[in-house]
Amino acid sequence: MSDLAPTTITMPGDDAPFDAPRARQSPFVGFLRRSRRHGGLMLGATVLFVIIVAALAAPLIAPHDPYAQNLAQRLIPPIWHPKGTWDHVLGTDKLGRDYFSRLLFGARISLLIGLVTVAISGTIGTLLGICAGYFGGKVDAALSYVITTRLALPVVLVALASAALVGGSLQGVIIVLGLLLWDRFAVVTRSATQQIARADYVAAAQAIGCSTPRILFSEILPNILNALIVVATLEMAHAILLEAALSFLGLGVQPPLPSWGLMIAEGKQYMFFSPWVIGVPAVALVFLVLAINLVGDGVRDVTAPENRT
Amino acid sequence: MLAYTMQRLIVALSVAFTVSVVAFFLLHLSGDIAISIAGPEASPAQVEVVRHQFGLDRPLLVQYLDWLWKAVRFDFGDSFYFRDTVVSLIASRIGVTLTLGAISLLLSLVVAVPLGVLAAVYNGTIIDRLALSFSVIGQAIPTFCLGLGLIIVFSVTLRWLPVSGASSWKHYILPSIALGWYAVPAVMRLSRNGMLEVLSADYIRTARAKGLAPGVVIFKHALRNAIIPVVALAAVQFGFMLGGSIVIEAVFSMHGLGYLAWEAIARNDFPVVQAVVLILATIYVALTFLADVANAFLDPRIRLA
Numbered sequence: 362m363s364d365l366a367p368t369t370i371t372m373p374g375d376d377a378p379f380d381a382p383r384a385r386q387s388p389f390v391g392f393l394r395r396s397r398r399h400g401g402l403m404l405g406a407t408v409l410f411v412i413i414v415a416a417l418a419a420p421l422i423a424p425h426d427p428y429a430q431n432l433a434q435r436l437i438p439p440i441w442h443p444k445g446t447w448d449h450v451l452g453t454d455k456l457g458r459d460y461f462s463r464l465l466f467g468a469r470i471s472l473l474i475g476l477v478t479v480a481i482s483g484t485i486g487t488l489l490g491i492c493a494g495y496f497g498g499k500v501d502a503a504l505s506y507v508i509t510t511r512l513a514l515p516v517v518l519v520a521l522a523s524a525a526l527v528g529g530s531l532q533g534v535i536i537v538l539g540l541l542l543w544d545r546f547a548v549v550t551r552s553a554t555q556q557i558a559r560a561d562y563v564a565a566a567q568a569i570g571c572s573t574p575r576i577l578f579s580e581i582l583p584n585i586l587n588a589l590i591v592v593a594t595l596e597m598a599h600a601i602l603l604e605a606a607l608s609f610l611g612l613g614v615q616p617p618l619p620s621w622g623l624m625i626a627e628g629k630q631y632m633f634f635s636p637w638v639i640g641v642p643a644v645a646l647v648f649l650v651l652a653i654n655l656v657g658d659g660v661r662d663v664t665a666p667e668n669r670t
Numbered sequence: 671m672l673a674y675t676m677q678r679l680i681v682a683l684s685v686a687f688t689v690s691v692v693a694f695f696l697l698h699l700s701g702d703i704a705i706s707i708a709g710p711e712a713s714p715a716q717v718e719v720v721r722h723q724f725g726l727d728r729p730l731l732v733q734y735l736d737w738l739w740k741a742v743r744f745d746f747g748d749s750f751y752f753r754d755t756v757v758s759l760i761a762s763r764i765g766v767t768l769t770l771g772a773i774s775l776l777l778s779l780v781v782a783v784p785l786g787v788l789a790a791v792y793n794g795t796i797i798d799r800l801a802l803s804f805s806v807i808g809q810a811i812p813t814f815c816l817g818l819g820l821i822i823v824f825s826v827t828l829r830w831l832p833v834s835g836a837s838s839w840k841h842y843i844l845p846s847i848a849l850g851w852y853a854v855p856a857v858m859r860l861s862r863n864g865m866l867e868v869l870s871a872d873y874i875r876t877a878r879a880k881g882l883a884p885g886v887v888i889f890k891h892a893l894r895n896a897i898i899p900v901v902a903l904a905a906v907q908f909g910f911m912l913g914g915s916i917v918i919e920a921v922f923s924m925h926g927l928g929y930l931a932w933e934a935i936a937r938n939d940f941p942v943v944q945a946v947v948l949i950l951a952t953i954y955v956a957l958t959f960l961a962d963v964a965n966a967f968l969d970p971r972i973r974l975a
Binding site for chain 1: 684685689697818826912913920928936943947
């Protein structure tokens with residue numbers, strides 16, 4: 362922590378004197394205190410919380426079965442439209458499936474993709490970055506080369522081709538994105554590790570004979586965690602957007618799963634007469650990604666006030 | 671300068687080579703291509719004929735070297751699906767994508783750099799906050815949603831611009847906005863941060879103390895130095911745009927390289943997919959190389975470090 366955040370922080374309107382350290386306050390309490398004053402972070406966290414709860418409780422909230430077709434009730438407009446009905450708050454799609462229910466279950470897909478992809482790509486990227494940053498020299502040169510090569514590959518195209526090859530499924534998309542999106546993790550972890558590897562406490566750990574894995578994972582990793590959390594949120598948003606794009610192009614998540622990207626693709630041919638068919642999932646997508654990005658930017662501001670831009 | 675250029679060139683060439691390995695093996699290790707070409711109803715004998723016809727019965731390494739040797743001479747073989755050579759397919763499509771990418775990049779720079787400068791000059795004011803909010807919201811809008819939204823507003827409702835195609839300059843307006851949009855937040859943030867850093871430098875204080883007009887200080891003294899990192903980012907963003915234009919080309923039915931790749935992927939047309947991946951990656955590598963050299967030329971500190 363000491364490298365990234367000063368131990369005493371005075372915020373405007375804070376009545377504590379500048380140089381008096383707070384008595385026995387854990388870093389986490391300080392984090393929460395500063396978070397509460399960060400408007401963007403609070404807004405993002407609230408929206409994200411609502412979406413997560415809605416996704417988890419989807420089977421309880423959803424008024425209809427998201428897969429139940431009803432051809433007699435195709436393309437019913439949402440409630441704000443003069444022809445809208447309370448039975449289908451957000452209307453129905455071309456097969457008469459309830460849009461609100463599909464949206465709720467679609468949130469599960471987006472969140473699942475975001476979380477699992479980041480778990481995979483974060484592990485790969487952090488391992489590569491921490492090794493490159495700590496060992497330096499030839500290891501760094503070799504791993505930096507791997508990172509450069511990865512950056513040269515056109516992500517959308519390679520993701521599309523690989524997703525098509527593994528057969529376009531939820532698992533396939535997650536694996537492909539997880540194996541592709543580790544570049545930013547590696548870049549950030551590498552430079553953060555380089556800064557910390559010269560710190561006194563790392564030298565002390567080396568001097569008392571700690572094993573290399575111990576130094577990497579108990580000394581260095583906890584100290585770059587702040588930066589990693591920020592990258593993780595931004596990459597989660599990236600993964601969600603890419604999944605939507607892949608599904609929109611028909612090579613990602615396959616029907617009848619209610620992926621938001623797929624809902625937009627299915628609605629595309631009706632958008633001239635019923636624009637809400639693509640508008641509803643598009644707005645949901647923007648809200649989710651915006652909320653995640655706000656949380657990421659907010660955490661960066663709050664954990665490292667001296668980096669605030 | 672020459673030593674630095676040579677060093678970057680060697681890195682660029684070896685990355686391009688590694689990418690060719692990835693592009694080749696990515697598609698070859700993932701399944702039996704002969705079965706995909708012959709189709710699901712083909713008998714084993716027919717599959718064998720296809721395998722031999724396309725040279726797929728040779729060792730993988732021989733196939734790779736053969737492919738690479740032809741690829742460096744711009745021979746990517748024949749498309750499986752389109753009755754044409756891969757090179758002539760790409761030659762007929764790449765113009766649309768390069769035009770789209772260039773207009774998009776220009777558009778995003780024209781919007782993002784002044785916005786970033788404005789935000790930096792009026793740092794901490796409402797202008798700065800609006801610019802930052804705009805960049806956060808901008809990042810959250812998926813390109814294909816923006817593209818569809820633009821179609822609904824400008825093509826369907828207002829009827830100002832065509833819905834799809836690439837036959838006149840009017841067809842490029844909406845796709846360029848949708849594609850260029852993606853680069854605006856990154857370029858804006860970088861030019862803002864660069865300007866902020868430069869504006870607090872001593873020579874800016876000196877220039878102001880001399881009594882130079884604020885415009886001269888900002889554009890002649892500050893912007894010239896702040897723009898250096900933007901050059902590199904612009905090159906990288908152009909590479910991203912060429913790769914990302916696949917989505918925009920699909921939305922607007924523009925028959926460029928991305929659309930070609932999309933069609934090829936959906937039809938297991940491996941020679942086309944490999945060639946497009948290799949070409950886009952090579953363009954990206956060449957762009958980053960040029961950006962590195964240009965940066966070193968503009969900023970002696972980089973090449974002497």
